[in-house]
Amino acid sequence: xxxxxRILGLALVVTGxxxxxxxxxxxxxxxxxLALEVEVSQTASKMTLLYEQxxxxxxxxxxxxxxxxxxxxxxxxxxxxxxxxHIYGNNxxxxxxxxxxxxxxxxxxxxxxxxxxxxxxxxxxDFRGLEGKIALDLDEDxxxxxxxxxxxxEEDAVANVAASAVIDRETRELTVHAKVYYTANGKGSTNRLxxxxxxxxxxxxxxxxxxxxxxxxxxQYRHMSMFRDYLYKKDYWGEPISPVKAGTTIDKTYTYNIPxxxxxxxxxxxxxxxxxxxxxxxxxxxxxxxxxxxxKAKITIL
Numbered sequence: 001x002x003x004x005x006r007i008l009g010l011a012l013v014v015t016g017x018x019x020x021x022x023x024x025x026x027x028x029x030x031x032x033x034l035a036l037e038v039e040v041s042q043t044a045s046k047m048t049l050l051y052e053q054x055x056x057x058x059x060x061x062x063x064x065x066x067x068x069x070x071x072x073x074x075x076x077x078x079x080x081x082x083x084x085x086h087i088y089g090n091n092x093x094x095x096x097x098x099x100x101x102x103x104x105x106x107x108x109x110x111x112x113x114x115x116x117x118x119x120x121x122x123x124x125x126d127f128r129g130l131e132g133k134i135a136l137d138l139d140e141d142x143x144x145x146x147x148x149x150x151x152x153x154e155e156d157a158v159a160n161v162a163a164s165a166v167i168d169r170e171t172r173e174l175t176v177h178a179k180v181y182y183t184a185n186g187k188g189s190t191n192r193l194x195x196x197x198x199x200x201x202x203x204x205x206x207x208x209x210x211x212x213x214x215x216x217x218x219x220q221y222r223h224m225s226m227f228r229d230y231l232y233k234k235d236y237w238g239e240p241i242s243p244v245k246a247g248t249t250i251d252k253t254y255t256y257n258i259p260x261x262x263x264x265x266x267x268x269x270x271x272x273x274x275x276x277x278x279x280x281x282x283x284x285x286x287x288x289x290x291x292x293x294x295x296k297a298k299i300t301i302l
Contacts, residue, residue: 032166035300040162040179047157049080049149050283050294054087055118056094057205063212065118065138072149079153081281081294082225083198095204095269096226100236107288122148123291158184163282163297167275172258176297178282180250192238192285195231195254200224201277231256237288275301
């Protein structure tokens with residue numbers, strides 16, 4: 001009988017250990033809650049630049065485009081956020097293309113002979129006055145890039161955006177807490193809240209890498225701000241939010257399971273999703289168009 005009780009007791013102890021290993025402790029939950037707290041400013045502010053670049057690792061001037069982006073960010077500091085979408089281009093077989101990269105490529109008529117890759121959108125504003133062609137080619141004078149960027153960050157924003165994020169190292173679950181506060185009335189009845197992942201320090205090939213020596217490491221190229229995935233899966237163009245009136249606060253939380261690696265949709269090339277190299281970008285837009293404001297989330301890895 002004593003032997004039976006000993007076995008039962010051991011089983012209960014092991015079961016308890018397994019259960020406690022799967023469930024977060026109160027201290028862990030409290031730490032996560034604190035890390036996810038977000039305060040969004042209710043004071044009117046200037047806009048942050050969302051620098052969306054269409055590029056590719058076999059685009060001849062791709063590295064030069066990255067250099068331009070770096071120079072804009074150096075000039076504007078935390079008022080500029082870069083996202084590099086790797087698209088197929090005209091016969092460019094890219095190693096980092098995802099489904100959304102192809103979708104945004106089609107939406108803004110990039111891969112149809114209208115542009116010379118790489119090309120850039122600044123908050124999706126039309127700086128050309130040409131219908132259906134809102135991006136700037138790299139062939140533009142570099143001053144044109146900087147002038148457009150400075151125009152954006154000197155403009156008043158109708159909303160402020162703030163976010164924080166927590167990654168559970170063991171489960172690889174990402175939680176993002178985002179807040180939007182409207183300091184003025186927005187256009188229309190709804191806007192879109194977009195949350196996406198980018199990755200830095202992806203080592204690989206790059207045609208014309210010598211044009212941007214700062215990202216050359218030996219015989220490889222360090223890809224930065226590479227688009228990886230959207231967190232709101234119901235719509236690539238973000239979650240509808242309303243009302244968009246002065247004094248309104250929007251409060252949203254998203255969860256996402258970070259895969260071990262990301263694989264491109266054309267060449268089946270797989271690259272590790274290194275947790276420390278991931279960043280979360282949050283922005284508010286008028287559906288697929290004008291970006292109202294943006295931020296990067298502060299990330300805590302627990």
